[in-house]
Amino acid sequence: MADRLRKIAVEEAFIVPELAERLRDFSNSPSLSLDKLFFGPLYGGKLRLRERPVLEDLLDVENQRLAEMDRLGVDMQVLSVTSPGVQMLDADTACDVSEIINDRLADIVHRRPDRFAGLAAFAPHAPKRAAREIERAIGQLGLNGLIVNSHTNNEYLDDPKFYPILEAAEAHDATLYIHPRAPSDLMAGALHSYGIESAMWGYGVEVGTHVVRLMTSGVFDRFPKLRICIGHMGEAIPFWLWRINNINAKGQRAGLCPKTELSMQEYFLRNVYITTSGMEDPLALEYSIRKLGADRVLWAIDYPYEASASATKFIEEAPLDPEVKKKVAYKNAEALFHIAPAR
Template identity: 50%
Template sequence: MRKIATEEAFTIPEIVEAIRNVIRRGGPNLDLLLLKQLYEVPASPPAEAPSDSMQVSNRDRAAKDMLPKLLDFDTARLATMDANGVDIQILSLVMPGVQMFERVQAMELAQLANNRLGEVIRRHPDRFAGLASFAPQDPRAAAKEMERAITTLKLNGFIVNSHTGNAYLDDPQFLPILEAAEALGMPLYIHPRAPSDGMAGPFREYRLEGAVWGYGIETGTHILRLIFGGVFDRFPKLQVVIGHMGEALPFWLGRLDFMGAPGARAGRKNQLLPSEYFKRNITITTSGVEDPLALRYCIDKIGADRIMWAIDYPFQPTPSAVAFIDSAAISDTEREKIAWSNAERIFRIKKNH
């Protein structure tokens, strides 16, 4: 069966070095905890270190091992795809993208990353598609880069890593970005990052900031701000994609519809039920959630047309993600939609891929 993986990460050397400079400066942002693991070699623990310290070091090494995979396009990545029957990866710049850099640097690195991505796709047109990065730090320049990415580089949509400067896309300053995404008719993938500074406290002590919990909470909150802020009413054709089986939001839709119906509370601007936006404006991917019961629930709740398969390469193993979509107790029609045909339609992947 044809397979298109829809949340697959990469980076480029220039962004690696820029991130290392951010790490050297330090600061309170929770993303730095993971970034230190990805981009700095952890110190070896002393011989007398307790076992829990050794386990932390091993986890640090595992994170560090991700960097060569993120930088690779032509060897290990393709070999893994071939070995597991993955036809296409939709590539996107790894979290946090360019969103922790100052404005000019962020704009320049987003353009560079998009150019490199375009080159990779031209080199392997039947194996890769791509989502364009942009710098929300300058929304008008971001909109121009979004247009260039689609019209000139022929990319397949956009990627943003939740908040920028602790602000979310419902903030009026980001209107040019939303206008561009809707006008260009291409999807905006909202990928997680660690909780913003205002909600970071409870996540720090037990390292809850990442994929274990914080990522889903952060991105789910972002989507609810778009819903209750009326963004999807102002931009009814805007298409947003979120990963990780919808960041748990499909499982809350009954309560959200009850508590968040139009006019249910002061200050809410939504004209539809939250579940209606999921059926009109929001598509989810399975990235990192290989649970057949969760998949069955989401199909029944929002429909198979609103779900796409993903691996979350290189952070999740490819073989288990492939086995999951091959073996899940769903119909052949549902499997075809989720494994590849929805991705072709939503990301406008040409048939010759």
């Protein structure tokens, strides 16, 4: 009998009641944010993808979630606060709630270090305080990385105002996971209809745009050791990478794009990692591994928004070389998020 495949899922959402209550209030506000189309029903307790409301799955970590992990052979989940996190709160409240999230998350990880790791939350709209929270969460609480839900107040991390956050992430060797939320107002206009503002299309467009901004702006020249992780098989960037690289090179020669030290492809292959969350397509997985290398692709479920059973079956049955499969299933996660190997 073949050895059982160790599995670490790296984009797995949870929430604390203090944030859920504030986002429930926001969902009842007059805001026109596209996020409300999905998160209004979620925080109102009306969104169901399985037997119980998604909000209950997000609030529960050590009961039904853990039982499902046991049943399906998922060894660990890397937990992170669900989108849109604290980024829709005012800056002071967002900072305070981030501290609560990180304290609770650290408690969970310390109780069950064999089953859970955690990505720290922070408030991007208070960059200096966010940098201090990153130092506390990584240096004192021992969390495994960072989570940001793409734009904050329609602004992206290539803006120099956010450099204290990127500097802290690089200094603490903390991978920054850029998770989706609904597109910013800058590109929301055509995405109001047919449900395409969310995971069907808008989420990938949002995060893909964010990462391309980081590459083209020269952020990775200033922070060469900064590591970014994105989900959903790279938010389509691996499939566009040749064209992004080619057009940017032409643009730099013509003076239409900022000069950078490396090419767009070099930045992506040096600074960016991707996960399989919500993309159970064997051909996409094969392409991504061949394009980026087996060390840069990680397995994820996207719990509780995607089904754990199908995601687990996807990696177990993936037609990969056994050593490559081990890298994708758990070894890359151990390396990228500082998770101790199983004893």
